[in-house]
Amino acid sequence: MQKRSIVPIVYILFLMLPIYWLVAMSFKTTNEILSGFSLFPQTFTLENYKVIFTDPTWYWGYINSILYVSINTVISVCVALPAAYAFSRYRFLGDKQLFFWLLTNRMAPAAVFALPFFQLYSAVGLFDTHLAVALAHCLFNIPLAVWILEGFMGGVPKELDETAYVDGYSFPRFFVSIFLPAIKAGVGVAAFFCFMFSWVELLLAKTLTAVAAKPIAATMTKTASSAGYELGLLAAAGTLTIIPGAIVIYFVRNYIAKGFAMGRV
Amino acid sequence: MKTENQKAWFFVLPVLLLVAFNALIPMMTVVNYSVQETFGDNVFFWQGLDWFEQILRSDRFHAALGRQFLFTFLILIIEVPLGIAIALSMPRQGFWVPVCLVLMALPMLIPWNVVGAMWNIFTLPDIGLLGYFLNHTLGINYDMTQDPIAAWVTIVTMDVWHWTSLVVLLSYAGLVSIPDAYYQAAKIDGASNWSVFRYIQLPKMKTVLTIAILLRFMDSFNIYTEPFVLTGGGPGNSTTLLSIDLVKIALGQFDLGPAAAMSLIYFAITLLVSWLFYTLMTKDDQN
Numbered sequence: 434m435q436k437r438s439i440v441p442i443v444y445i446l447f448l449m450l451p452i453y454w455l456v457a458m459s460f461k462t463t464n465e466i467l468s469g470f471s472l473f474p475q476t477f478t479l480e481n482y483k484v485i486f487t488d489p490t491w492y493w494g495y496i497n498s499i500l501y502v503s504i505n506t507v508i509s510v511c512v513a514l515p516a517a518y519a520f521s522r523y524r525f526l527g528d529k530q531l532f533f534w535l536l537t538n539r540m541a542p543a544a545v546f547a548l549p550f551f552q553l554y555s556a557v558g559l560f561d562t563h564l565a566v567a568l569a570h571c572l573f574n575i576p577l578a579v580w581i582l583e584g585f586m587g588g589v590p591k592e593l594d595e596t597a598y599v600d601g602y603s604f605p606r607f608f609v610s611i612f613l614p615a616i617k618a619g620v621g622v623a624a625f626f627c628f629m630f631s632w633v634e635l636l637l638a639k640t641l642t643a644v645a646a647k648p649i650a651a652t653m654t655k656t657a658s659s660a661g662y663e664l665g666l667l668a669a670a671g672t673l674t675i676i677p678g679a680i681v682i683y684f685v686r687n688y689i690a691k692g693f694a695m696g697r698v
Numbered sequence: 699m700k701t702e703n704q705k706a707w708f709f710v711l712p713v714l715l716l717v718a719f720n721a722l723i724p725m726m727t728v729v730n731y732s733v734q735e736t737f738g739d740n741v742f743f744w745q746g747l748d749w750f751e752q753i754l755r756s757d758r759f760h761a762a763l764g765r766q767f768l769f770t771f772l773i774l775i776i777e778v779p780l781g782i783a784i785a786l787s788m789p790r791q792g793f794w795v796p797v798c799l800v801l802m803a804l805p806m807l808i809p810w811n812v813v814g815a816m817w818n819i820f821t822l823p824d825i826g827l828l829g830y831f832l833n834h835t836l837g838i839n840y841d842m843t844q845d846p847i848a849a850w851v852t853i854v855t856m857d858v859w860h861w862t863s864l865v866v867l868l869s870y871a872g873l874v875s876i877p878d879a880y881y882q883a884a885k886i887d888g889a890s891n892w893s894v895f896r897y898i899q900l901p902k903m904k905t906v907l908t909i910a911i912l913l914r915f916m917d918s919f920n921i922y923t924e925p926f927v928l929t930g931g932g933p934g935n936s937t938t939l940l941s942i943d944l945v946k947i948a949l950g951q952f953d954l955g956p957a958a959a960m961s962l963i964y965f966a967i968t969l970l971v972s973w974l975f976y977t978l979m980t981k982d983d984q985n
Contacts, residue, residue, distance in 0.1 A: 542944075
């Protein structure tokens with residue numbers, strides 16, 4: 434162990450402390466939490482988790498969240514692929530302006546759009562569906578996916594395309610069987626980022642849903658206010674929202690540093 | 699070299715339609731509201747630019763904007779140097795690299811309101827880990843629901859906890875792309891640690907740092923959920939950032955006109971500052 438590894442260790446400890454506290458709380462009874470401070474759960478209980486897994490309003494929250502996040506990830510990556518290819522391979526009228534305009538959509542505060550989004554999706558009859566949230570999250574996920582994929586595609590030499598045409602490949606066949614495998618790391622990273630930003634966003638998801646597609650994070654806020662202050666239950670629900678992210682991040686661990694650099698280092 | 703091909707528009711079309719549907723229609727709704735007055739029942743009156751004038755002159759807007767700039771300034775001044783320092787001290791290869799990266803990325807994957815709730819539980823004066831430690835072990839009187847300074851320290855610490863890893867991961871990606879030969883050359887020349895950083899590492903991190911600073915600016919300037927869940931804008935109005943104030947006006951008081959005008963001013967400021975950052979940071983590339 435070198436001396437300088439102290440810095441990352443201290444930093445990771447700092448990151449883990451609030452997470453530890455949330456997890457520890459989730460194994461405590463509400464009585465224990467309110468009766469005073471204890472570093473470890475004294476009366477270890479799984480009661481909080483049992484409530485979540487047996488009450489449909491709780492576990493449907495998770496299913497809803499995972500559903501719209503998955504739909505959003507699939508849509509974003511699928512439409513971003515051809516667009517990113519166009520930006521990385523061709524010059525066309527207004528390409529730079531279009532690219533910049535796409536990126537500005539990441540700068541719009543979601544708070545600005547909450548009410549108009551509600552009206553728009555009510556008007557087209559999609560209010561309170563998974564598709565509505567998935568489509569709304571496209572606003573900031575598609576530009577990001579295009580940006581990341583364009584970076585990765587730029588790293589693939591153009592000779593690959595030309596050789597394939599000379600060999601008589603049609604464009605769709607070339608794209609699926611040669612080009613996609615060449616940038617599969619980029620597709621993984623783009624999908625990861627779409628998943629991440631759709632999973633953590635709540636303001637739009639909450640605005641666009643009422644009952645049928647309500648995300649887990651919204652269930653948490655409503656339960657917190659209606660059932661008094663059930664800290665243990667809240668902590669258990671919070672702990673469970675960390676797990677999908679942790680699983681996804683484990684799969685892309687080797688690409689993640691590269692993905693954050695948008696393949697543009 | 700890219701080839702000129704107008705048919706490429708067909709490739710971009712699906713993206714264009716989906717993003718335009720989500721961006722242009724709501725934006726037009728906002729523009730509509732911003733120039734009209736309504737008393738409900740879908741009856742609207744032309745109002746011209748009055749709302750804009752009213753917002754730009756209101757003390758409340760100036761105060762929220764000031765708090766917003768202070769918050770973003772603190773975030774950038776803390777997270778960027780800290781993130782670079784942590785990235786520099788991370789191991790370059792080996793078993794611990796993926797472990798570090800996964801653990802560091804974890805806070806970014808937690809839903810934003812859970813982040814707020816988590817920090818709320820963490821800082822409760824008598825039963826939260828941090829709150830208990832500060833109040834009972836160190837004897838500092840800490841209660842962020844009463845003390846504006848404590849509330850500010852808490853939301854800034856929470857954001858540092860939440861997002862410093864983004865700067866770390868981006869800087870780290872820039873660092874690992876530097877070939878070993880550069881370091882060997884620096885060693886032969888007898889370069890100090892500082893000059894290695896200044897003339898080798900910093901220039902190599904420039905692209906990714908530009909992305910990091912831009913993303914951190916945009917996201918901290920638009921931050922809503924985490925501070926709202928943690929402090930609700932209080933105590934008083936001390937942590938009412940711009941977007942919290944905006945939601946209060948739009949959904950709390952249902953003043954659609956002023957809220958829409960404020961949204962547009964807000965968006966314009968974000969765009970302008972992002973553009974300034976971008977031009978300043980990429981200026982050297984053109985020379």
